[in-house]
Amino acid sequence: MSNASAKKKRKLEETVDTPPTRVDDKTLVLISDSKKPKSDRVTKLKSKFGLLKKKPSDFDPEKVSCWEKRERVPFMFLSLAFDLIAAESGRIVITHILCNMLRTVIATTPDDLLPTVYLAANEIAPAHEGIKLGMGKGSYIIKAISEAFGRTESHVEQQYTQLGDLGLVANGSRSSQTMIFMPKPLTVVKVADTLRLIAKESGKGSKDKKKDLMKALLVATTDCEPLYLTRLLQDNLRLGFSRQTVLAALGQAAVYNEEHSKPPPNIKNPLDEAATIVKEVFSMLPVYDIIVGALLTSGVWNLPKTCNLTLGVPVRPMLAKATTRVDLILEKFKDTVFTAEYKYDGERAQIYYMEDGTVEIFSRHAERNTGKYPDVALVLSRLKKPTVKSFILDCEVVTFNREKEKILPLQKLHDSFEEDLGYFQFATALTSNDIGELQEFLKASIDIGCEGLMIKSLYSNATYEPAKY
DNA sequence: CTTGTCTGCCCC
């Protein structure tokens, strides 16, 4: 063997996780994945991960982890937690498992909490950053799977139609595949980082690069990892939980890991309370990076202080509820003063005006639409009164024929903005509880091209709250 | 370049 190849060989063995069979210089032993002995690590993990299902009060993170403190969390750990959740349907148990899983990460490798949360929520970046995988659920993932596991595309496709779950196809292809080496174990950070790399790839040749990155992850998977990696790539974990459950679990996990402050004495159920806090904070500032960071450094009870509405980061817009008849409104609001506003048929827009004059416009789903409405961005600084330095507007952008309609002002906001017909107007509103008047108003709104009415409480304790989703 | 295929925290 030449010097160069000997060196290569050594390098290779270093990265191999406990070769299941001795591999000498002359023979390559082919080992079927289903027959080979599992590495100690995996065996150990598998024998213990059932503990995650224990009630959080009886759970000890030290007993389940079998990696060193500050060592990167294995992707296998997350996959096994997912596997445990797959057998459950109740959200309470699922939350317990997620909570225990996150606690284990906090107790061993807090640096990995953020990527773990991202993967558990099946997200890759804050919504407003607009970073998406950009390869759908079909062809390119199929291509990656077939290349990674040595199948023809048509074979994978056929299995897909048969099983209805590409993850299961990946699992099956992997377990029957003959492997030469055990791959180096995947870590949670590695997967999270690679998902970002895949998302960032764009332009000519990007699809192939995305596919190759997926392939590189797939070939490193073992056991149940192909299933969950594939589903992560498809943006569909199919485990019966999503972001809200992860946020709740994160809050609960933080309670158990509380080093920074004790729960305020008046709180009856700290676990529920912490879950609510994390969910609410996320509605105000939907950025895991900031929330997880604040959680680790100053604790869950300080979260409302450390994470606030931030200029430039879109909140979850408050959502309306649909109703079909005007009399149902009166029923619902019978003890309340309310107003009805035209529900303009346009696009929801959340406009941020920063102190330096910068404008950002986001859609209902936090898509960055700033470039889409250059005229809106321009007109804002003109209409804003000089005393106003920064603001957030939640509004509806519509196309408008300036030669026609005229519009009535809503008083409250009038102090801060000048209206300009056809450029910036307040919603036409009626404050009344007369059914005939409301009926008439509804009709009028439809006549000028609106979709109906929005009903809002006018009580002083009524608030604008971000949607809890 | 033109044409075709595939995508989307889509839902305009």
Place this chain on the structure above:
DNA sequence: ATTCTGC
């Protein structure tokens, strides 16, 4: 967006 489901 609408429809379905489990709590």
Place this chain on the structure above:
DNA sequence: GCAGAATGGGCAGACAAG
């Protein structure tokens, strides 16, 4: 009754293929 998950059609934009 509610929140959360699952599902579907349509259209504009991105990228690949020729």
